[in-house]
Amino acid sequence: MITVPEKAFPEIVDRYNSGGRSAANDYIREAYKIKHPYFVIDRIKKSGKYQYEASSDRFIALEKTEHSPEGLFMSLDDLCEKPLAEDKGNSFNSPGTETMDKLIRSLLSDRLMQLSKYITIDSASRTVMIDRTTLLADGYRISMH
Secondary structure: OOOOOHHHHHHHHHHHHHHOHHHHHHHHHHHHOOOOOHHHHHHHHHOOOEEEEOOOOEEEEOOOOOOOHHHHOOOHHHHHHOOOOOOOOOOOOOHHHHHHHHHHHHHHHHHHHHHHOOEEEEOOOOEEEEOHHHHHHOOOOOOOO
């Protein structure tokens, strides 16, 4: 199966923006021997690196900076992997606290995984999607403030 690598997306997007959909489709057919280039264009739309504007029929490159939503928040892995800052005055390096930290991380991870079944946050569109039907079916009550 032939796939177009992501490093080729900028060239395809440039051709799409300058010559339109047909120019991009022709380029994909010629360069990668793909019969149905629709799926490549669809992959570009879903990649998160480009935003498609239907009104102007163009792709806009999304830059990931520290001011973008992806740069503002740390992932769960980043939070768990960073060592705690050591305070010289208080020494908490006993084996009991390390196991307690592992237990807390495990519990938080389990709780977040459970919440992810019901809640999805789309930071690009600033939308919080809550699966109300599943929440109610699993016995939860919903209270909004």
